[in-house]
Amino acid sequence: MLSRILGLLSNDISIDLGTANTLIYMRGKGIVLNEPSVVAIRQDRGPGGPRSVEAVGIAAKKMIGRTPENIQAIRPMKDGVIADFTTTEKMLQHFIRKVHHHRMFRPSPRVLVCVPCGATQVERRAIRESAAGAGARRVYLMEEPMAAAIGSGIPVDEARGSMVLDIGGGTSEVAVMSLNGIVYSASVRIGGDTFDDAITAYVRRNYGILIGEATAERIKHEIGSAYPGKELEEIEVKGRNLAEGVPRAFTLNSNEILEALQEPLHGIVSAVRTALEQTPPELGSDVAERGIVLTGGGALLRDLDRLLMEETGIPVVVADDPLTCVARGGGKVLEMIDEHGTDFLSLE
């Protein structure tokens, strides 16, 4: 009863609990939070000492790779699922409170969390309990590609096939939907983080220089591309020379990064090809006619749509504001739950 009353004082939210970023969509307000899924934990008095949260989100991300011994900046999510249960719960608690900052009472909203379709029952339960532990009154789970499709605005309720490729930080999800249901879905553990790792490995292998996570991400954002472009772009970065042990500056160009990204990109293309092979022919022809919709932060990698178009031979469109599609889709579903109940979609 008390939680219901408190619930009236909270706004329902949809959470895209991603490996790289967590986004929160609040009903009636839109995207209210977009922060890295990073928590900095302080542990004083050595191992086994009391642990406390030092920073969460943007502040914690700045600490990655720059922390003293008693602070550890960690990403509690890995490959789209929870790797560290307690820290995820703390992070969610922090984010839920942050978006309800002006409230007198502890917020107790209904929460819809989007999960990768490859998540196991154990992983789903961990996410559900983590959200409940963070103060949610009621937790709905929804598969990410469905949320991404609804968020991008494509009509999933019609008897027509729509294919969505959602490239997140830890996983890429490809799904074919029709009549509010998922006909085929697959999840590969390749995402934005894999691109960063590939760049780090390439630089170490070819230059003998070690670069950090943040530098690899910056390289990807600035000159990363998935298809050979007309112009060659360059970037100057600094890293530690493994042989000499001192920091060195060096220049990378976009063709090198394209080469570095070949392996993860190939993984994504294969997943899409497999999806097209597995799709029933009628739905496949709908997809071939209208195209694949690209969502998620990975869709922002330059010319990824071009690569997929050339590899599959069907149109590929990038959704509007691809980074927030999943969270926005979750928000729309929350509104639909109020109107139509939970029967119309496969919610858990």
Next chain:
Amino acid sequence: MATDDRQDNPDTELPEGVNSSPGRLLREAREAAGMSLEALADRLHLHKATLQALEEDRFGDLPEPPYVRGYLRGCAKALEMEPEPLLQAFRASGQPAGPEEEQPPGPVRGRIESPAGLRRFSPGLLRIAIFGAILALVIAGTWSLVTGGGTDEDAPASTGTTGVQDREEAPAVTQEVPGSVAPTDALPGPIPLQASGAGDDGPLAPEGSGTGAAQAPGSEPHESGTDARGDDASGDGVPATTSGREEREGEASPGPVRMRMVFREDCWVQITDADGEDLLSGLIRAGREHRLEGKAPIRVFLGNAPGVELTFNGRRVDTASRARDDRTARFTLGSP
């Protein structure tokens, strides 16, 4: 049942500031880049016919707006131009310009039972109302504890009724709330109130309970409170005080009716007919015109009532005078 007069030719209604349609802009850019229609279609792996439809602004032959926006972006990239002018022209042609403007997909027909009256309140107001209600409950509870059993003896004395009638007192008093409001300005309770009343009485039209409540004080208030809706009476009283009013058109017109709506301004609408079917729902842009056909009585909810011209069976309905302070209006047309 609902027919939609969508104006498919955007050339005639381009707003100020945009001097070309998306198709024309695209064709000009393509020709300037010296690229043939086939070459561009090949590059984007689109059918030539699709690209042709895009260039000729035949949006009816194209997939849904999110796809079209994606095609326009792809074309802009292939032609090495900024996508924004194309998207802006697309927006100006009356199509949804971004994710925020689109409606949530697939309303499941005939299942809208949400308490619309409550949702019209802003969350802040609702919260204040809830706080007030809780506070009032606490005060009432404390008062009854402090005064103790004295009230039990006072109550019959003030009403002057016998012990037998005492048991009927509670429903009779609560029933007077909707009853006394209804006849003064002919405003029965909100939709959820009627729906629950009708549901209990059998498969009646929503107006069944509304008219019952309106007649009640004139004839026998005790009777309607006790036999027909005794259980619902206390529940009905609450939304009647918090939610908005609903007006009815006096004219009786059973069977199918025709409505014409001309939108001078953007307006959110929900039009539901007697079968509970949504004839029109969602945000309608200024300049659109819709003709609807449905079974009377028709429930109308307008988000921006003064911006809509409404004709019901050929007769003009004054929407502006029905608008509340927040420009919304809720009324029923063609009730018997």
